[in-house]
């Protein structure tokens with residue numbers, strides 16, 4: 001199983017989501033940015049590194065939400081979400097096709113990678129309570 005960590009980056013009342021490029025797996029679907037955890041790496045170190053690489057942003061992981069297991073054909077991933085705050089940086093896309101800052105109410109209007117849907121739903125529940 002592939003362990004993937006992803007960031008729900010919050011600023012004011014919006015969260016950052018990214019669209020995978022046409023060359024990636026799950027082309028043009030929206031996700032929470034992140035990536036694979038390498039052997040020996042902590043979840044939060046992997047996340048900080050990936051977000052720096054992909055978006056040129058320095059984040060601070062805050063709260064670990066519920067991991068989701070999802071099978072894409074032969075490949076099974078465990079997607080591990082963290083809410084995060086933004087420390088510094090301006091977005092420069094290195095891999096993604098697009099990004100968007102979206103409000104909680106708009107979050108489910110996007111075409112998500114299937115593994116992300118329960119994560120978006122949990123985040124919405126968290127924010128509405």
Ligand SMILES: Nc1nc2c([nH]c(=O)n2[C@H]2C[C@H](O)[C@@H](COP(=O)(O)OP(=O)(O)OP(=O)(O)O)O2)c(=O)[nH]1
Pocket residue numbers: 004005006024025026030031032033034035036077079113114115116
């Ligand atoms: N980073 C990230 N990956 C996700 C999310 N949801 C989801 O299903 N994935 C999948 C897509 C990939 O199959 C896998 C890891 O994606 P990745 O972007 O870090 O790795 P990668 O491009 O090197 O993977 P690949 O295209 O070579 O398979 O997890 C998400 O919210 N964030």
